Amino acid sequence: MDGAVAVSGRDVRRVRGDASPWQSIAARLARTIVVVTAASGRDHHGMTADSFTLVSHDPALVMVAVAVGSRTHRLLASVPGFGVSVLAAEQAAVATHFASRRRSPGIRQFDLVNWETAPHSGAPVLTEALAWLDCERRDLVPAGDHVLVVGQVVAAGTRNRPGGPLVRCERRYLSLGPWPDDAL
Numbered sequence: 313m314d315g316a317v318a319v320s321g322r323d324v325r326r327v328r329g330d331a332s333p334w335q336s337i338a339a340r341l342a343r344t345i346v347v348v349t350a351a352s353g354r355d356h357h358g359m360t361a362d363s364f365t366l367v368s369h370d371p372a373l374v375m376v377a378v379a380v381g382s383r384t385h386r387l388l389a390s391v392p393g394f395g396v397s398v399l400a401a402e403q404a405a406v407a408t409h410f411a412s413r414r415r416s417p418g419i420r421q422f423d424l425v426n427w428e429t430a431p432h433s434g435a436p437v438l439t440e441a442l443a444w445l446d447c448e449r450r451d452l453v454p455a456g457d458h459v460l461v462v463g464q465v466v467a468a469g470t471r472n473r474p475g476g477p478l479v480r481c482e483r484r485y486l487s488l489g490p491w492p493d494d495a496l
């Protein structure tokens with residue numbers, strides 16, 4: 313088959329800054345960008361993620377893969393619920409901010425955005441996001457160097473103006489939408 317690559321542990325790592333063949337292929341997947349958030353006492357935290365997906369309709373279950381040992385992993389493992397903000401097309405700077413290692417710790421990392429408190433989890437959710445979800449944590453499933461965090465959606469909302477999601481593909485942020493009225 314044209315362009316076939318063997319994928320082993322060695323193949324997934326970068327070599328002197330260059331993407332491995334596997335990374336180049338993985339980059340072709342189009343992913344919706346979200347910010348996963350949680351609050352524990354006075355500790356508020358958010359992280360950009362592209363691994364978010366819906367896994368069940370009834371009950372409404374969602375999943376995000378978080379890197380083992382990340383601050384987000386530690387926090388999500390310790391709280392009963394979390395928030396998800398689905399970023400809107402014009403929010404690439406927000407995605408960059410919540411992925412930065414230099415962002416302020418705690419609630420100060422939210423100084424750059426408008427946010428509200430999700431009703432059940434108490435997680436911060438971003439006011440200008442396309443949609444927000446308030447989730448009860450159901451399962452933590454080890455998966456290689458990530459943990460799959462499965463949550464049940466217990467409340468959700470969407471903003472009341474047109475526009476599509478922020479998507480990432482080929483290492484670029486892409487804007488989808490706004491859609492023509494008759495596309496919905």
Ligand SMILES: Cc1cc2nc3c(=O)[nH]c(=O)nc-3n(C[C@H](O)[C@H](O)[C@H](O)COP(=O)(O)O)c2cc1C
Pocket residue numbers: 345359360361362363364377378379382383384385407408410411412413480
């Ligand atoms: C577009 C994009 C998508 C990302 N998706 C994920 C993801 O799905 N899971 C993850 O653990 N990290 C993901 N990251 C990396 C984290 O956002 C980044 O490492 C962050 O600083 C981790 O925060 P923490 O260590 O405070 O938890 C992504 C980064 C970017 C830029």
